[in-house]
Amino acid sequence: MSWQPSPDWQPLTAGIGQATGGVWRTPGGEVVKRLVSGVTEPRHHAYWERQALVAESGVVARTAGLRAPVCRGLERDADGITLRMAHVAPYEWAPEALAEALGRFSACSVPEPDWGARNVLRDRLRTVERRGGWAALGGLSTPAIQALWARRETALEVLDALPRVPTHGDAHPANLLGRDGDDVIAIDWEQFGLGPAGFDLGYLLLGTDVPLDDLVAAHEAGASRTHHLPSAPPSGDVRGGAALVAAYTGVSRAAWALGRTGAGDHVERLGRLASIVDEAVSHAA
Template sequence: MDWQPDSDWTPLLTGTGVSNGGVWQTPDGLVVKRLLPGVERPDHYAYWRRQAEVAGSGLVETTAGLRAPRCVKVDHDPDGITVWTVAVEASEVEPAELATALGRFELNEIRPADWFARGILRDRLANDEQRGGWTPLASAQDLPDELRQSCQELWVRRTDVMAELDALPQQVIHGDAHPLNLLRQDGDDVIATDWEQFGFGPLGFDLAYLLLSTDCAIDELLTAYQRGSAFAWPTTVVRRGTVLTAAVTVVARAAWSLGQPDPGDHLDRLVRLAEVVDEAVGR
């Protein structure tokens, strides 16, 4: 018999990963997430079992900065995995407070497991290469010429960019530090969900994702992040990791969106972050 949610569960509009089979809240205050088989490579960003591994391990239920909701149980069956966690009511947190929490989170020392995501940007660039790169941006009429040139230069230099990111300190990362996944503040910490890309990444990775998903200036986020990290790393180093990660991600998303029926606001966001892309290529 195929797995089915109970009739009294309420569907939630969260969790859109490639292996997401649905998310519900139960009447007794639990969130149930269904994971469907997908990518089997344990270190790949889309490894389908990772959220179950994170929840079952309890690794990030007590970390500083970001914490996961308490896992109640993880059920395995022939068709997938079901993860049960305690429901957390969302409450908006200011971007600067989120940046401070990210700074604290990256101070955590966690013994790596083979299912930690590694090389997220490298894997995503490999996907882009298979689709022909970022060529759609070359004919995007809404892009200023100089920004189009910076995007092209970033693509040409992508191998060097990855090498530069590899040379930065590699820290524990949430992997998708979007405000929708950062549910609410709890003391000095933030309760976070959707740990499907959890693992290790270059310093500034999570801060870059926060920059891409808010309207807060990079300098303001950097100041808040450094406050949370107690200035464990030079600001110039954190900034470089943030700029490179943000630039590659925002350009890649914009290029991808041009081939979609609904491109969303990715192109507008690229224009808004043009200075970040220019900084990434040294303009």
């Protein structure tokens, strides 16, 4: 008999992410996430077991700035993994406070597990290439966007040369959900790993309307608070990484969204990213 959720669980979502088969709230207040078999390469950004391994290992259970919810247990079966976590009450964070927390997290010393995501942006751009690049943008493409696409290999080399720091991998405000003192309780760690400085800040930038200058300043302030932790990467590296990640991710999202329901948000944000695209082109020169 195949796995089925308990009938008294309340569905929270039909499943977000390639390996997510559903999320529920139990009568006892736990959150249950069902992971289904998918990508089996442990370094790939979509490796299906990663969220369970993050919870099981406790690698980010006590990190400063950003940490995972408390794991209540997990069960493996022939069809997938059932992950049980403490419920995380949502808290309305200011974007600058999230950037500050990401700064503290980036300064943590976290061992890199052999199942941690690597080359997230490179993997995603390879997928975009197979789908025809950014051709779908048509008249929305600008000379700067065209230059950004042409320089993508150089940009990836620039990111490879940046300091490697702990990264959540999908630091959108919707995933930076709860609060424990000054720390953020984050959900959906499916792309966790060690990545280039500024990676998480680039994703945060895409989900806010706060200028990059302000986010970088808050990130640097957070890193400077953690005197007992290793030195954080220089703010210039953080800014460069954030600009590159935000530009390539934001343009790719807009190109993918065109012709689909809800494309307007991505296209509107593309217009607001013009200065970030220009900056990213300069970093990839």
